Amino acid sequence: MKPICQRISRTLEIFVFCAVAVLLTCAPSSAHFSEGTKVRTILVAEDGGDLVAIVRVPAPLVFSDLVGRAQVDQVSLSSPFLRLESTGTGVRYRIDMEAVARDRPGFEDRLLDALVFSQAGLDLTASLTGFTVHARRPQQVLDSLDAAQAAVRGDSTSLDPVFGAAVVDYAVRIESPDPAGDIEIRSGYAPLLPGPGVAIENHLVDARTQPPLSSTAPGQLETPVVLDGSRLSTFLHFIYQGMLHILEGLDHVLLVIALALGVGATRKLIYLVTAFTIGHSVTLIATFLGATPAWPWFIPAVEAAIAASVLYAAVAAMVRKSGSVLIFAGIGLLHGLGFSFVLGDILGRDTPDLVPALLAFNVGIEVGQLLILAVTLSVVFCLEKLATPALRPARLGTLAAIAILSSWWVAERLGGVVSAV
Template identity: 80%
Template sequence: MTFLPAACFRVFQITALFLALAGLFALPANAHFTEGTKVRTLLVAEDNGTLTLYVRAPAPLVFSDLVGRAQVDQAPLVSPFLRLETTGTGVRYRLDMAAVDRDPEAFESRLQKTLIVSQAGLDLETVLTGFTIRARRPAQTLDTAASARAAIQLDNTSLDPAFGAAIIDYALQITSTDPAGVLEVRSGYPPLLPGPGVAIENHLVDARMDPPVSTTAPGQLETPAVIDGSRLSTFLHFVYQGMLHILEGLDHVLLVIALALGVGATRKLIYLVTAFTIGHSVTLIATFLGATPSWPWFIPLVEAAIAASVLYAAVAAMIQRSGSILVFSGIGLLHGLGFSFVLGDILGRDAPDLVLALLAFNLGIEVGQLLILAVTLIMVFVLEQLATPALRPARLGTLTAIAILSAWWVAERVGGVVSAV
């Protein structure tokens, strides 16, 4: 059946090519990791009916109201606890430890107001019970109540740490009539504007449970984050994160589309998708077990290889050479590394409930992958029923667009590898 004029056939190709060219300038070269990820950890613990919120925060988040105002006004950052210094490459701020020692009450007041804890819609009273300032993020993670208490007991750094690298550990005692109940935590200050390539993640640990329950929340907590101790909530959260990543990761989406267009709704599609799934599951888990190198050029190299795999899938589909199970197992290994970079940023490799998070994240990836396949195959089926002659140019146009965009990614990401060597 044919309901579309012949001129429409070319529209598919032109539109696809236009989208590819637009994507050259609109999409980032590195899609799976953010070297500027800043992590804030919030751990809730209970001791004899008393709740305590332990916080490990990058210093800029403690001054987010002042930083945000300075960014909007394009004016210097002004605080009695910050010192501006001039270096050979420009200016930077440092935390002034002498100023903190001179007026600890004012500094403690700022810390106490950074976060607002609520329960059943009512804000709870919080009291600062201690803090310590570090020059940089310590290797020891906050994953248990004991580790959080130990962190607060350490002395402040004796130097004036760089503002952007400094970490502040502090504890807020919470007055609650329901210590085991659901808590919500939100920011007490307006947000700052993260710079290019900077992302903010919050690791939420409910140490009222044994073992502790861990989840994550993005951003600066303008929207309250829920701490409820539910492993089911944690599982569903990471399923969602897995789905979100593959649906937002355009290179993963384009690879699956190219695979579907190259093989179609055949038994071989099941084999290749299964091979891809096994491959990315292996490297996703292996990375979290420490099986990948830490060379500075490794991540950019993986990113470039992922782009090359998308280019391969598009070209193979265009010439009707869909590839083998072995090839797509190898492609899965590459994409699993990309998935692991994301999960490493949003969760951390020392978090409680790591096995649960890995399984849920991987399941979310599979659900997202099946959604992409289903939508692609349904569109092919509908087009075949409504306008069979349009199917071939639409398919070639889409694959050409994928090839152009992935070739651009390869070139751009290889440049990243060269600069990292």
């Protein structure tokens, strides 16, 4: 039995060493907020018995098929509605507003074909009723049919907007046999390849119910999304989004792992996890109530502090000093800001149905947190029972990897703070 345990121990040591190397070379510093996040808003409502949709879309998604083809073929982007200009640092595209005015039907067709609406597996016929081109994303929120229609009735910019910053508001009327029924939405164009640091999100507003229902969907809607008017499915959607965020956020995952390895399955773990939960719940809610400063360095500083909290948890676990309830409540405050940056970037403070979305997102975070704890403690339990000599090197190796990686994040994110000051 002893030789078997020794072999397992040696194998785990090699595995941990390799894991450290992989983490150091492959794991990026993934911040929760990116200036490259592009949000498309789609509001669906009934108007006079007809089904209507108002869309606010970043201009590149209206030309995603052309952009994607140019990226694959490595050629210049070509469209009669775009013009190329030289700048001091290179070249960029602008929307040619004169070309849009000359061929308005052609531009309307491109908008109309950007999204496909369907019910019961059948694509629905739609007609464009208006559009407006903005130089940048408007501050006006599309939280109701009246607000959305007012945005579309506004005047387009008179100057040629920069293609990457321009936003288009447009409205379509959809021929539907059941305006109140489930509706499926998907992209009508092939996807483009987002550049480094660019993420695409969709904010979906179902205004056929009162108050309207909000949900989100990542990507370019190559996979259809369904609006069914169900508050239960919307609540479950945000639980899933909360789970997804903490499981995809490597810094959050590593913090919880370090906490579990430092305290183990003890009563103190319950106290510390509860403190962390209360802390991040407070800042997640407070941020949506406007209790965060607008300083340009604030978000990078929070991201650096989150990385430092992971480093603290790893080092504290290595020296068997797990920290106090107050410390982990403070860490929770930091991570709650990180959670809020992601949700706020998509929904915003003025989104309809905000309170249930916040509650469900927070529940999802807790479910994801419990899953991480359960997996970590289960691995520790199995090692204790099956390969006790391997437990210590596996534990210390994992904590060392977390400490090294989080140190790298701290340095990297502090660079972002300096550049923002």
